[in-house]
Amino acid sequence: MKKSLLIGLVIMALGLVVPSVTDSEYYLHLFVLAAMFGVLAVYWNLLDGYLGLIHFGYAAFFALGAYTSALVTTRLGWPLLPAFAAGGVVAAVIGGLIIIPCLRMGSYATAIVTLAFAEIMRITATSWTALTKGEMGLWGIPPIFEGAGRTPYVYLITAILAAAVVVLSLIVRSYTGLAYVAIKDDETAAATTGIPVKRIKLTGTMVSCGVAGVVGAFYAHYILTITPALFGIAYTIQIMAMSLFGGKGTLLGPLLGAAVLLLMGEGFRFMENYRLIMYGLVIIATVMLFPEGLIGVVKRGGRLVSRRSGS
Amino acid sequence: MANELLRVEELSTSYGDLRALWGVSLEVRENEIVALLGGNGAGKSTSLRCIAGLHPVQSGTVLFEGRDLRAVKPHRRIREGLVLIPEERGIFPMMSVEENLKVGGFTIREKAGLETALAWVYGLFPVLRARRWQPAGSLSGGEQQMLSIGKGLVSQPKLLMLDELSLGLAPVLVLKLLDLLKEIHANGVTLVLVDQNVKKILSFCHRGYVFENGRIVLEGKAADLAADPRTRKAYLGR
Amino acid sequence: MQYLVNGLIIGAVYAVIGVGFTLIFGIMQILNFAYGELFMIAAYLAYFGVTVFMLPLWLILILAMAVMFLIGFGIEKAVILPVRMKIPDWVVPVILVTLALQIILQNLALILEGGNFLGIPAYIMGSLRVGNFSVSYERLLMFGICVATLAGIWLLLRKTKLGLALQAVSQNRDAAILSGINTNTVYALCFGLSGLLISIPGVLMMPHLYAYPTVGQVPIMKAFAVTLFGGMGNVAGAIIGGFILGVAETLAAGYISALVKDGVAFAVMILILVFYPAGVGTLLTRRKLG
Numbered sequence: 001m002k003k004s005l006l007i008g009l010v011i012m013a014l015g016l017v018v019p020s021v022t023d024s025e026y027y028l029h030l031f032v033l034a035a036m037f038g039v040l041a042v043y044w045n046l047l048d049g050y051l052g053l054i055h056f057g058y059a060a061f062f063a064l065g066a067y068t069s070a071l072v073t074t075r076l077g078w079p080l081l082p083a084f085a086a087g088g089v090v091a092a093v094i095g096g097l098i099i100i101p102c103l104r105m106g107s108y109a110t111a112i113v114t115l116a117f118a119e120i121m122r123i124t125a126t127s128w129t130a131l132t133k134g135e136m137g138l139w140g141i142p143p144i145f146e147g148a149g150r151t152p153y154v155y156l157i158t159a160i161l162a163a164a165v166v167v168l169s170l171i172v173r174s175y176t177g178l179a180y181v182a183i184k185d186d187e188t189a190a191a192t193t194g195i196p197v198k199r200i201k202l203t204g205t206m207v208s209c210g211v212a213g214v215v216g217a218f219y220a221h222y223i224l225t226i227t228p229a230l231f232g233i234a235y236t237i238q239i240m241a242m243s244l245f246g247g248k249g250t251l252l253g254p255l256l257g258a259a260v261l262l263l264m265g266e267g268f269r270f271m272e273n274y275r276l277i278m279y280g281l282v283i284i285a286t287v288m289l290f291p292e293g294l295i296g297v298v299k300r301g302g303r304l305v306s307r308r309s310g311s
Numbered sequence: 312m313a314n315e316l317l318r319v320e321e322l323s324t325s326y327g328d329l330r331a332l333w334g335v336s337l338e339v340r341e342n343e344i345v346a347l348l349g350g351n352g353a354g355k356s357t358s359l360r361c362i363a364g365l366h367p368v369q370s371g372t373v374l375f376e377g378r379d380l381r382a383v384k385p386h387r388r389i390r391e392g393l394v395l396i397p398e399e400r401g402i403f404p405m406m407s408v409e410e411n412l413k414v415g416g417f418t419i420r421e422k423a424g425l426e427t428a429l430a431w432v433y434g435l436f437p438v439l440r441a442r443r444w445q446p447a448g449s450l451s452g453g454e455q456q457m458l459s460i461g462k463g464l465v466s467q468p469k470l471l472m473l474d475e476l477s478l479g480l481a482p483v484l485v486l487k488l489l490d491l492l493k494e495i496h497a498n499g500v501t502l503v504l505v506d507q508n509v510k511k512i513l514s515f516c517h518r519g520y521v522f523e524n525g526r527i528v529l530e531g532k533a534a535d536l537a538a539d540p541r542t543r544k545a546y547l548g549r
Numbered sequence: 550m551q552y553l554v555n556g557l558i559i560g561a562v563y564a565v566i567g568v569g570f571t572l573i574f575g576i577m578q579i580l581n582f583a584y585g586e587l588f589m590i591a592a593y594l595a596y597f598g599v600t601v602f603m604l605p606l607w608l609i610l611i612l613a614m615a616v617m618f619l620i621g622f623g624i625e626k627a628v629i630l631p632v633r634m635k636i637p638d639w640v641v642p643v644i645l646v647t648l649a650l651q652i653i654l655q656n657l658a659l660i661l662e663g664g665n666f667l668g669i670p671a672y673i674m675g676s677l678r679v680g681n682f683s684v685s686y687e688r689l690l691m692f693g694i695c696v697a698t699l700a701g702i703w704l705l706l707r708k709t710k711l712g713l714a715l716q717a718v719s720q721n722r723d724a725a726i727l728s729g730i731n732t733n734t735v736y737a738l739c740f741g742l743s744g745l746l747i748s749i750p751g752v753l754m755m756p757h758l759y760a761y762p763t764v765g766q767v768p769i770m771k772a773f774a775v776t777l778f779g780g781m782g783n784v785a786g787a788i789i790g791g792f793i794l795g796v797a798e799t800l801a802a803g804y805i806s807a808l809v810k811d812g813v814a815f816a817v818m819i820l821i822l823v824f825y826p827a828g829v830g831t832l833l834t835r836r837k838l839g
Contacts, residue, residue: 276655403725
């Protein structure tokens with residue numbers, strides 16, 4: 001409990017400090033992206049690292065939240081707060097509906113269904129031009145903070161990130177979290193001891209997709225133009241790479257992974273393609289060289305140091 | 312005394328963090344029938360899997376005819392004459408009986424050699440010949456076990472290790488299988504048997520080892536083991 | 550009638566695509582997400598074969614098959630094998646690696662060749678007319694080669710020692726090792742075979758698609774649908790599934806709208822997964838399962 005709050009406070013403090021250290025639009029923008037991908041990586045990891053669900057369509061729920069919020073504000077004139085909520089709810093409900101058939105079929109089917117769903121959504125968003133304007137993308141989305149520069153966005157996304165991390169750490173430490181551990185360890189055994197495995201997976205997925213939806217809504221009202229490419233596998237792969245690289249099944253690993261990879265990726269910013277190749281290579285290298293991720297390496301290093309200083 | 316065929320020294324291994332074997336040593340001489348006994352999870356099957364190469368050995372040595380098996384890849388061990396019939400029936404359910412046997416003879420290069428080996432196995436198990444075109448998955452439990460043994464015999468091994476021979480089979484069938492094993496043994500095949508059915512197995516074997524918690528706690532002549540109260544104790548647990 | 554003929558022709562292509570994909574799943578229990586990118590490489594090979602080297606189709610096809618076999622084999626040995634050796638529970642890590650490969654290959658193509666849509670004219674001109682419907686010679690050839698390929702793979706699986714080994718590994722891995730089958734060799738050959746199979750539609754479809762970095766998205770979606778339809782890892786099911794998907798798509802495009810055509814594959818996938826996850830192929834080949 002204390003530890004969770006502490007982590008949240010540290011993140012908040014970081015968010016407050018950053019705008020006073022730099023007023024470069026570019027670095028602030030980078031920080032917003034890192035925090036945003038941080039949330040996504042942490043909650044993708046809830047699925048893969050804690051619940052054993054390989055979700056290959058995660059970006060689609062991010063995009064779903066973005067489109068929902070953008071549409072209800074531009075078409076229906078909704079205020080931002082309910083629009084954000086709508087983005088989260090739509091993503092959570094659809095995320096839940098998609099995962100229900102997967103729960104009785106095992107991890108391969110989950111991988112395929114989620115991937116196929118994301119592709120269907122992408123094609124729909126591309127071809128339903130009356131609603132989404134297709135490849136042209138939606139624009140004219142109202143910004144959250146009118147003409148105020150990037151600093152307020154930094155505060156807002158930091159608050160979202162802090163809240164998201166605190167909530168997840170509370171979940172993981174609760175009874176439900178205990179059930180996660182049991183499911184991860186041995187699903188059949190967990191089910192026989194009376195843990196409602198399917199219900200827990202379903203609610204976990206809904207939470208995860210809902211968070212992606214809210215972050216998507218934030219993104220829409222931050223970037224102000226969205227295209228169907230958001231649904232694509234490339235975004236999911238970035239999120240996955242961050243999560244795995246950081247350390248799957250840990251709370252802070254994905255956050256670390258998001259920050260490090262995003263900064264590394266900026267080095268290749270001049271060419272998008274090289275950046276994606278880097279993400280691919282990072283996944284392969286992580287899987288081959290240190291499956292426990294960056295956080296595992298840090299922990300091992302820390303243990304080594306403390307052992308050496310102890311002796 | 313007959314030549315030593317298999318020698319295992321101080322074999323240790325684990326499943327993840329769980330230590331499964333703690334320095335197991337045993338030997339099998341040519342033309343022997345040796346039983347590995349013990350309760351569930353005592354380490355019998357794991358020992359066999361290590362010997363066959365399906366599970367990595369963490370420390371200790373396994374010698375087959377004096378040759379260190381660490382230098383022999385798992386799929387090469389059958390060429391040395393070492394065959395394991397795994398627990399849960401090592402058959403291919405969607406292949407026909409004959410195809411299963413052909414996989415068993417995968418290492419035989421000449422067609423004529425394969426034909427003779429198949430004929431020999433069909434001679435031992437006439438029921439397999441009768442069902443040779445049937446999918447293996449459609450056979451009865453006893454027939455599947457026969458196919459499993461038959462498949463192991465096609466390569467004409469020197470040492471045949473059987474894991475849980477009688478698992479899920481009716482007692483009558485077990486007796487029948489033991490008779491067949493006697494015949495196979497008479498053909499010059501050395502046998503190692505793992506089974507829960509202590510009485511029947513001990514009356515059939517020459518020597519035995521009793522496992523408990525990943526260690527060998529008792530070894531000796533089959534008749535002595537059968538009479539020893541500690542054998543019973545190892546089975547029932549504390 | 551015209552639709553049915555066209556559907557069967559494209560169905561044969563889908564069947565080949567599906568078999569190459571399902572083979573890897575059947576034998577290794579993994580999904581090869583880089584499968585579509587192998588198609589992409591084959592498409593580029595065909596493009597350069599035609600435009601730069603001006604080779605005849607038969608030579609392009611043979612060369613592409615050989616090259617793609619080696620590429621598939623090489624990918625297994627260079628990237629997949631090290632992961633399998635390092636991690637005992639390798640299925641999910643290997644799937645992730647294939648995903649990473651997909652991204653790498655796509656962007657490599659983008660860097661090397663740019664995002665242009667490279668097209669070539671038809672390999673052969675003219676068409677066969679019977680009564681009031683017509684089929685181009687090229688499509689007939691495509692159908693012929695694909696059906697021959699399917700027959701070939703069927704014979705390979707059923708009648709050769711390699712086929713026996715492939716089947717054995719797919720049905721019971723431990724028992725296959727105990728029978729003296731080298732699983733590492735089988736896995737690499739399986740990847741090679743899969744590359745060889747996808748090279749055939751990759752080359753033959755060139756005049757109809759284009760070569761561009763993300764062209765692999767098209768065949769991999771078909772491969773998913775066909776594989777799911779036939780039952781994961783079920784070769785016979787994939788062949789039947791390929792034909793059914795081809796006909797269904799062509800009919801949908803013909804009678805409803807060309808836009809829904811690509812939706813058919815997805816609809817098939819979702820329906821199958823919801824109602825019959827084992828795949829329809831298991832119904833058709835139940836005898837084999839006993």
